[in-house]
Amino acid sequence: MNCDEAELLLHALIDGELDAGHARDVENHVAGCPRCAAALQDYRAMSKMIAEGGARYKAPLELRRRIETALPQPRAVPSRRAVLRGFAMGSAVSAMAATGLVAIVLRNDDVERIQSEVVSAHLRSLQAGHLTDVISTDQHTVKPWFNGKLDVSPPVIDLTAQGFTLIGGRLDYVDARAIGAVVYRRRQHVINLFVAQTGSTERRAAKIETVQGFNIRHWSDRGLNYWAVSDLAKDELADFGERFESAMKGGTAG
Amino acid sequence: MPVKASDDDPEKARRFRETALPFLDDVYTLARYLLRDAADAEDAVQECFLRAFKHFGSYRGPAMKPWLFAILRNVCRAEYARRATTPTSPIEDVPESAEQAPLWHEVQETPEAQLLRRWDSDTVRRLIATLAEPFRETFVLREIQNLSYREIADVAEVPVGTVMSRLARARAMLRSAWMAEEEQPK
Numbered sequence A: 001m002n003c004d005e006a007e008l009l010l011h012a013l014i015d016g017e018l019d020a021g022h023a024r025d026v027e028n029h030v031a032g033c034p035r036c037a038a039a040l041q042d043y044r045a046m047s048k049m050i051a052e053g054g055a056r057y058k059a060p061l062e063l064r065r066r067i068e069t070a071l072p073q074p075r076a077v078p079s080r081r082a083v084l085r086g087f088a089m090g091s092a093v094s095a096m097a098a099t100g101l102v103a104i105v106l107r108n109d110d111v112e113r114i115q116s117e118v119v120s121a122h123l124r125s126l127q128a129g130h131l132t133d134v135i136s137t138d139q140h141t142v143k144p145w146f147n148g149k150l151d152v153s154p155p156v157i158d159l160t161a162q163g164f165t166l167i168g169g170r171l172d173y174v175d176a177r178a179i180g181a182v183v184y185r186r187r188q189h190v191i192n193l194f195v196a197q198t199g200s201t202e203r204r205a206a207k208i209e210t211v212q213g214f215n216i217r218h219w220s221d222r223g224l225n226y227w228a229v230s231d232l233a234k235d236e237l238a239d240f241g242e243r244f245e246s247a248m249k250g251g252t253a254g
Numbered sequence B: 001m002p003v004k005a006s007d008d009d010p011e012k013a014r015r016f017r018e019t020a021l022p023f024l025d026d027v028y029t030l031a032r033y034l035l036r037d038a039a040d041a042e043d044a045v046q047e048c049f050l051r052a053f054k055h056f057g058s059y060r061g062p063a064m065k066p067w068l069f070a071i072l073r074n075v076c077r078a079e080y081a082r083r084a085t086t087p088t089s090p091i092e093d094v095p096e097s098a099e100q101a102p103l104w105h106e107v108q109e110t111p112e113a114q115l116l117r118r119w120d121s122d123t124v125r126r127l128i129a130t131l132a133e134p135f136r137e138t139f140v141l142r143e144i145q146n147l148s149y150r151e152i153a154d155v156a157e158v159p160v161g162t163v164m165s166r167l168a169r170a171r172a173m174l175r176s177a178w179m180a181e182e183e184q185p186k
Helices: A003-014 A020-031 A034-052 A061-070 A076-090 A095-126 A139-145 A234-250 B010-019 B021-035 B038-058 B064-084 B096-100 B121-129 B133-144 B149-156 B160-183
Strands: A165-174 A177-186 A189-197 A204-211 A214-221 A224-230
Touching: A003 A020, A003 A034, A003 B160, A020 A034, A034 B121, A034 B133, A034 B160, A061 A165, A061 A177, A061 B021, A061 B038, A095 A165, A095 A177, A095 A189, A095 A204, A095 A214, A095 A224, A095 B021, A139 A165, A165 A189, A177 A234, A189 A234, A204 A234, A214 A234, A224 A234, B010 B021, B010 B038, B021 B038, B021 B064, B021 B133, B038 B064, B064 B149, B121 B133, B121 B160, B133 B149, B133 B160, B149 B160
Parallel strands: none
Antiparallel strands: A165 A177, A177 A189, A189 A224, A204 A214, A214 A224
């Protein structure tokens, strides 16, 4: 094999597109040819650098919103209501019971959908260069960064002393609207804490669930909905949530 | 650009959201490299997803990502055509000879020259953007989007052999650019 042939096949070798026989031929040529060996080494280094080096772009939130808005919206909510209305009117069940049922039915569907969206947002954030829009371990930097970007102001709490390092914040997109994500790290594990406004100011105690292998701790307090998502074990994620909530009670939010 | 998808089928929209929207960043990345302009890329990606949704009912394959890329590419063709009529942003035309030029032409350095310096993401993006269009497209589809040669050939509508030679040239050109960067004191 000469250099011209090898130069072309080098690439197929790097890309894993060569059959075993040709791969051996190329490797034999490279072993005796410093020029092709140098090229092979450089191309491999380049591939690696590009894979790791943040050559990707992240779609702007506004673009995501534009596409979402242009797609037909799910009609699940009205149809559910219609079913329940018929049920409530056509039976002797008291208004109170029907209300409770509405709450249960609505919650189950919405909770599942939002949970899977929250996990998708978490997964997106783990791609290279997507984790944070503002990088800072200082709550007084991260907190003001959200100002004017959202209709709520997510509490940002420094939990470094408790073993959860604040690493930054990000705007994300869940349930067809912009949402704040405060990002923490514990050892190698990333925790995304998603914060969104809720209609009710009622406090809802935390629940931990597992969706697609990720743990989600969800709670509501003072008009905000929280979802902490991570591949951390359940007890550690619970620990995170409890420390966050107790810090909120203590009024140490930045 | 159309503003609203007309097909009002919630189940179809739900499946589309689940299967196509996760590739938004991939499609946007490709658009940025193909068009080299953030605003044009956004418009093209939106148009791409709306077209994809329109044809989603008859979608039977290939894999979702290359399917979206092929649609994006068609959208970009229209944008190239528009630019060609705008004197300020001339379309880049690669002469036939560029595709046939010998590969070794690019690298004149000694064979021992090794690439040492690491690039930051701005440098990586800038250098990829300097590649001429067909080489840039093939390179991005392979190195950033991880498509197989067969998938790239289908997206770019060229034979696999052309994919191989374009990729070889793109890498050779980038390697030269890389060496040139290293020679400049930083």
